Amino acid sequence: MKVTIVGAGNVGASCADVISYRGIASEVVILDIKEGFAEGKAMDLMQCATNTGFNTQISGVTNDYSKTANSDVVVITSGIPRKPGMTREELIGINAGIVKSVVDNVLVHSPNSIIVVVSNPMDTMTYLALKATGLPKNRIIGMGGALDSSRFRYYLSKALDKPSNDISAMVIGGHGDTTMIPLTRLAAYNGIPVSEFLSQEELDKVAASTMVGGATLTGLLGTSAWYAPGASVAYLVDSILNDQKKMIACSVLLEGEYGQNDICIGVPCIIGKNGVEQIVEIKLNDAEKASFAKSADAVRNMNADLQSVLA
Ligand SMILES: NC(=O)c1ccc[n+]([C@@H]2O[C@H](COP(=O)([O-])OP(=O)(O)OC[C@H]3O[C@@H](n4cnc5c(N)ncnc54)[C@H](O)[C@@H]3O)[C@@H](O)[C@H]2O)c1
Numbered sequence: 001m002k003v004t005i006v007g008a009g010n011v012g013a014s015c016a017d018v019i020s021y022r023g024i025a026s027e028v029v030i031l032d033i034k035e036g037f038a039e040g041k042a043m044d045l046m047q048c049a050t051n052t053g054f055n056t057q058i059s060g061v062t063n064d065y066s067k068t069a070n071s072d073v074v075v076i077t078s079g080i081p082r083k084p085g086m087t088r089e090e091l092i093g094i095n096a097g098i099v100k101s102v103v104d105n106v107l108v109h110s111p112n113s114i115i116v117v118v119s120n121p122m123d124t125m126t127y128l129a130l131k132a133t134g135l136p137k138n139r140i141i142g143m144g145g146a147l148d149s150s151r152f153r154y155y156l157s158k159a160l161d162k163p164s165n166d167i168s169a170m171v172i173g174g175h176g177d178t179t180m181i182p183l184t185r186l187a188a189y190n191g192i193p194v195s196e197f198l199s200q201e202e203l204d205k206v207a208a209s210t211m212v213g214g215a216t217l218t219g220l221l222g223t224s225a226w227y228a229p230g231a232s233v234a235y236l237v238d239s240i241l242n243d244q245k246k247m248i249a250c251s252v253l254l255e256g257e258y259g260q261n262d263i264c265i266g267v268p269c270i271i272g273k274n275g276v277e278q279i280v281e282i283k284l285n286d287a288e289k290a291s292f293a294k295s296a297d298a299v300r301n302m303n304a305d306l307q308s309v310l311a
């Protein structure tokens with residue numbers, strides 16, 4: 001199985017690292033526009049093989065899409081990350097042009113690939129990729145919910161003082177500081193609602209920390225995070241390539257689900273060899289429905305800014 005990662009920066013390289021280390025794909029091609037950069041990242045990663053014991057073949061190329069031919073999955077991590085104090089939405093001006101040119105190039109050589117969009121603002125870039133390519137909605141998947149949900153589980157694990165892997169929890173809605181919806185009502189510690197252990201005030205604090213999880217890291221690191229994003233992309237790619245049918249919150253085109261149309265936004269999806277195999281419609285309570293509608297309005301407003309790049 002072959003995976004191409006466009007953008008050999010922090011997230012792209014971290015994703016290649018996890019994919020190879022965990023043997024998720026037999027071949028990974030990393031492509032970047034910066035001369036020699038992807039080649040260097042690929043060489044450095046391949047020199048891990050003997051000490052970590054993987055067999056994935058990783059290669060790097062400078063803007064040569066012919067080397068990406070016949071990829072099963074293409075991950076788009078090209079584009080600028082935010083700096084402290086910025087929102088993800090502020091990246092649209094530069095990243096929209098990059099994502100549009102990348103999807104056009106990718107499809108020339110891998111017409112049957114499933115595309116995973118990571119570049120921010122991710123929901124808007126996913127919508128752009130879908131509209132620019134005209135691909136069926138199951139083949140364009142925005143990664144954000146997997147990361148936000150893992151951050152939610154991290155903050156719950158800290159509040160509960162229990163291991164993250166004993167906690168199940170999901171974030172839906174937009175991948176933005178104010179648009180994420182951590183579903184605290186449905187979060188559970190080994191099957192028991194977390195509300196049995198945490199007060200409403202503690203749960204609200206966890207939800208608030210989750211929503212600004214990316215901004216917190218950007219403030220600490222000076223650029224946005226990469227280890228958890230890379231691992232979250234690899235988790236999603238694993239479910240596609242190995243047809244695991246995991247339920248993962250992903251940004252996908254809604255056509256009536258959750259009362260929304262013509263936007264890409266995070267909802268629970270079954271992810272398998274065909275990409276998005278099912279959108280799972282869970283029953284939200286009135287407050288969650290209102291939050292989802294508000295989040296969708298904000299995500300929809302951003303799509304209006306794509307007119308010039310889609311023209
Ligand atoms: N969806 C998410 O959950 C999530 C998580 C983390 C980061 N991100 C986003 O992912 C993107 C990448 O973040 P990063 O930290 O890896 O940034 P980075 O700056 O480390 O890497 C980006 C890479 O893209 C390359 N690039 C730029 N234009 C290109 C083009 N036209 N073709 C090929 N490569 C090109 C750059 O040369 C650079 O190496 C950002 O937009 C960031 O906001 C999203």
Ligand SMILES: O=C(O)C[C@H](O)C(=O)O
Nearest residue numbers: 082088120214215224225
């Ligand atoms: O915070 C960011 O800008 C990057 C990414 O979307 C994240 O959540 O880590």
